[in-house]
Amino acid sequence: MALQRIFSVVDVETTGLSPGRDRVIEVAIVRIEGGHIVHSYSSLINPERPIPLFIQQMTGITDAMVVKAPTFAEVLPAVTTHLAGTVFVAHNVKFDQGFLKAEFTRAGGEFPSLEFVDTVALARRGMRGLPNYRLETLCAHLGLAVGGHRALGDATVTAHLLLRLLAEAPEIAPALLTRPR
Template sequence: MQPLAFVDLETTGATAAVDRITEIGIVTVDADGRVDEWQQLVNPGQPISPFIEQLTGISNAMVATAPPFAAVAGETLARLQGRLFVAHNARFDHGFLKHEFKRAGVRFRGPALCTVKLSRALYPEHQRHSLDALIERHRLQAAARHRALADAQLVHQFWQIAHRERTPEQIATAIAAQNPPCVLPPQIDPALAEELPETPGVFELRDAAGQALWISRAGNIARQLSQFFAAPEKTSRDRQVRERVQHIVWHETAGEIGARLLEARLRALSPPSLQRPRRNHSGPAPRWPFAGPAALRELSTLHLVDQWCYLGTAETPDALPALLTAPRPGFDADIYAILSKHAGQLTSLEARS
C-alpha cells in the first residue's frame, strides 16, 4: 500500500496568499498499515476574526504562545514526504501548505488527492459530498468538527469505508482521473508542473527575450495551462505559442475578479504579441459615484478603485496607503467593463474607515 497522509488545516481565512494556518492535523498511514496522528496549533502572526474563532473554536489566546509555521515546517514536511497527500478539498489545504512552506524557504512538492472529488466519482448517486454530508451518509465518528486532527480523522474514516464498499479497480480509476499528467511544451522543464498552483490567477507565456506572447486568466492555473498546451493546434498562432514559449510566469489572485483585473492590467502594460489587440480605449471615463476612492472586496482582499481606475489590490489593510499614494493609471475601458459589473459591491473608503 502506498504511504498516505490525511491532512486538515484550520486557517485565518480562505486565501492562501494572504491568510495563515492556525492548526495542522495529520493522520499518517504507513505501507504496513501503521497509523500515527499529529496535531499542532500554529501562531498565524495575524488576528483570528470572531467569525473564524466561532467556526473553529481556535482563539487568539490559544495561538498566542504557539510556534509560528516556520518553527514546525520541518516536522510537518517529515510527516508529508513520500506520501500521497489526501484531504477534503485538497486544493485548499495543499495550496495553503505550499504557501507556508515557500515563506519558510522550504520546497514542498507532491501529488494530492481530493476526497470531495473521490466521493463524487465513487458515489455518483448522491448530490452532496461535503464533509458534513459524508459524516451523515457513512456514519463517520466526529470528535470535534472544524478542528484539524478531528477532520483529518474523518477523511481517514471515509477512505477506509470507500475501500470496503468499492473495488480496487474503481478506486484506482477514480484516483487516476484526479491526477492526469500535466502537458507542457518539450522545451519547458517538466518539473515546473509540480510548482504550478491550483488557484485562480493569471499566467504569462514569454519568449526567450522575456516578451509576452500570451497572457490569460485562469480559475485554476495548473489545470488551465495543461489544457492550453494539450489542446489541438487549430491555427498557426497556436503553433507559434508552443514553439516560441521559453518561460511561464504566473500570478495568484484571491478569485475571479482579481484575475480579470490583473489580466487586463498586464495586457495593457505588455501587449502579448500573439493575442488580439485590446479594444479602443479612447473617450472620457463614465461618472464616478463616489467622492473619493472605493474598495471592492473579494474574499480577504480589497481591490482599490478611483474614477473607475484600478489602483491595485491590497492583501492587508497596511497595503492601502501605498496604493493610494502611487501614480494613478489612466482610464481603461477593459477595467471599467470588469468593475461596472460589480458596481453595487463597491464601498467608499470613507464609509469603511
C-alpha cells in the same frame, strides 16, 4: 494495490479562504499504512496576526490559544517529515495543499512534490447521488462522527472516509492518484 501506499491525510484550519492573504492556525496529518491509521500529528500554529471572530466561533481556536504556539516556520521540519514519501490526501485538496504551499514559501521551505488524492473527487466517483459532497454530508451518509472544524478531527474522519471509499468501491482505486502539480 492502493492500500499498499502510505497516505498522509491532511487538514488545516485557517484565518480565511485565501492562501495568499490568510494563514494556517492549525495543521493535522494522519498517516495510513497498510490500510490502517498508524500515527497522527497536529499542532496549533501562531499566525502572527489576529484570528477573525467568525473563524474563532467556527473552529473554537482563539488568539489566546495560539499566542504561544509555534509559527509555521517552526513546525515546517515536522510537517515536511510527516509528508515525505507519502500520498497527500485531503477533502478538497486544493484548499489544504494551497495553504501549505503558501506557508512553505513564506517560511523559506519548498513544498514536497507528492502525488495527491482528493476525497471529494473520490466520493463523487464512488458515492453517486448525494445532495453534495461536503465532509459533513459524507460522514452522515456513512455513519462517521464529524470532526467539528478542528484539524485533527477532520483529518481523522477524512482518513476513515478514504478507507471506507476504497473498501466499498475498489473500482475507483485505479483512478486514485493525481500526479504532483
